Amino acid sequence: MEAVIFDMDGVIVDTEPGFFIVANKFLERYGKSITKEYFEQFFGGASVHMWKTTTEMLGLDVPVEECLKGTHEIREQCLVIEDSSNGVTAAKSAGMSVIGFRNLEVANQGLKPADHVVTPMKDITLELCRSF
Structure with a gap:
């Protein structure tokens, strides 16, 4: 395998x-x-x-x-954490807030439409999530 x-x-x-x-x-x-x-x-x-x-x-x-x-x-009361352009677009189209997770292994994720973008996962804190 x-x-x-x-x-x-x-x-x-x-x-x-x-x-x-x-x-x-x-x-x-x-x-x-x-x-x-x-x-x-x-x-x-x-x-x-x-x-x-x-x-x-x-x-x-x-x-x-x-x-x-x-x-x-x-x-609209939901927060999405997403790592792809399609996912960000879908979540925004559904009226949700989005935190984009930038994966340093992927060249162009297209996270610009996200409400906030983080690079290390540890930057997604409860305080950040509550800010939406």
């Missing part, structure tokens, strides 16, 4: 529990919620499919676009 590749989402970092919380915070607006067991069927899938299925199952007359917008509003 010459290499090992780790999947990020679900292996290195599990973002599904966070999205489950965000989804339920949005559904609270309509007096509804989903269970973890229900949500698990959508792991790794598209948000549009999840919201279309969920609104139909709950009998909500809420357009999918409204669900996506509502979860976007909640995501």
Whole structure:
């Protein structure tokens, strides 16, 4: 064996529990919620499919676009730590604050749009995170 590749989402970092919380915070607006067991069927899938299925199952007359917008509003309260141009762009597009981590082994990461850039990971302090 010459290499090992780790999947990020679900292996290195599990973002599904966070999205489950965000989804339920949005559904609270309509007096509804989903269970973890229900949500698990959508792991790794598209948000549009999840919201279309969920609104139909709950009998909500809420357009999918409204669900996506509502979860976007909640995501604005998030801070992202990112090391790539695509990740910074995605996080900023979602309305999130971003700390860019400059990896000295990579020539051009494109972190300029980040709200703050650090080089050593130890510069990401609780104080810095709270400043957003």
